[in-house]
Amino acid sequence: MKGKGIKYLALALGCVGTASAAAGCGASENDGKTEIEIVQYKPEAANYFEMVEQEFNETHDDIHLTISSPNDAMTILKTRFIREDYPDIIGIGGDINYSYFVDAEILADVSDYEGMQDIKQAYLDIDEALEFVPTQGTYAVPYVANAAGILYNRDMFEEYGWEIPENWEELLALCEEIKSEGILPFYFGFKDTWTCLAPWNAMAIDLAPADTAKLVNRGETTFAAEYREAAEKYLELLPYGPEDPFAYGYNDACTAFARGESAMYTIGSYAAPQILSVNPEMNLDSFVLPACEVKEGNTLNSGIDLQFCVTAACENKEAAYEVLDFLLADENLQKYIDAQTAIPCKEGDFKLSSILDGMSDYIEAGNMTDYQDHYYPSEMAVDAMLQTFLIQKDTDAFLKKFDTDWQRYNRDIIRMVQAYEEEQE
16 A cells, blocks of 8 residues: 555544555455455345345356445455455445545545446446545445435425425424424434434535535635634424433334334434334435525435445456446345335436335426535534534533534645645646
8 A cells, every 4th residue: 555545544443453465355266256345334235235246146146245234344354454355345425434545545436337337327436525525536336425415304394284384484384283282293313423424414405515625725715704604504303302312322213213202213214114113114214404495405415335446456447347246236235125114326227215205306307506515524423413412402512612623633635635736836
């Protein structure tokens, strides 16, 4: 790994371990077969990948595929990268870890992969936007996306005649209408800090520039300037949840919502399998969280949930591409979509879950914006920061801390961005 790669991968890890060279990857052969290893970060999809591994190996005589789906995949991957022990392909999300890996120069340019021609441009643009500075090449094959907003009980809405809100005023009016029926409008699950990010992302993409983090890194704005409205509106949602929204975690909220204890749940489509495991008969649908004052300002919060990257150390790119072809085959991708309530990043005639019906217009129009937290460094712990803010309800203190912590945890990235900007000038 190059010096720059070690530096920025260490930044992603928070510290540098002792690097030790390991056996090479990809080129090893077993009974004359080329070995390809995938490590992917979604353990909830382990059954799907076990099926892929089995079916691929049964139908290919020249390649043997191994797929791992560990619980703590990102930590395992980062540790292996520091040790220069690389899988051939990694399955990760479109978030700041991808940004680190691109900058560390450990991913291969897959511009020559023919399957890229079938990937929707919106998701290629999301990956490009995640790069700290513009980097020549393409380093990921987007596979599936998810969508976040508001899940709702369709039967309950039909019973009471409630209308889907299209702006912020209508959303608050709906909450009041639901409360008047003696029904809780929302469950939140804020005991688990990561759930605090779901409503935040869905509102922030409507109310702040999509590239807020990059603008701050370039010194052109502050989070205090861009995030105030989102923070204030977040506090307006709290009275429409449980009396103590921090007493219940994600599983509690999914269970309560599935049992009809609230009309809505501010979470992403990724929660659908958990909810339906509690109540398989639930008539579930979704809609975009309308944080704007007018419908035209709303956008769907959608990001890349899973994408595949070939590592630069892979010695048999052709075999890796053959594996990607198999994963992207329409019938296999549809199986993943069905199992995980996902949105395909590939063009094609795929059937989406009815749970996404209320978001379909945004999906078809490509009116989608990436999660703001995909730009946040993990060590900044924005989820915990949001939880503290929701408890203390001090908007000024929250915004000040956001700007202060951003400068602290992103100082190397900020210096790199500023150096790039000076170079361009």
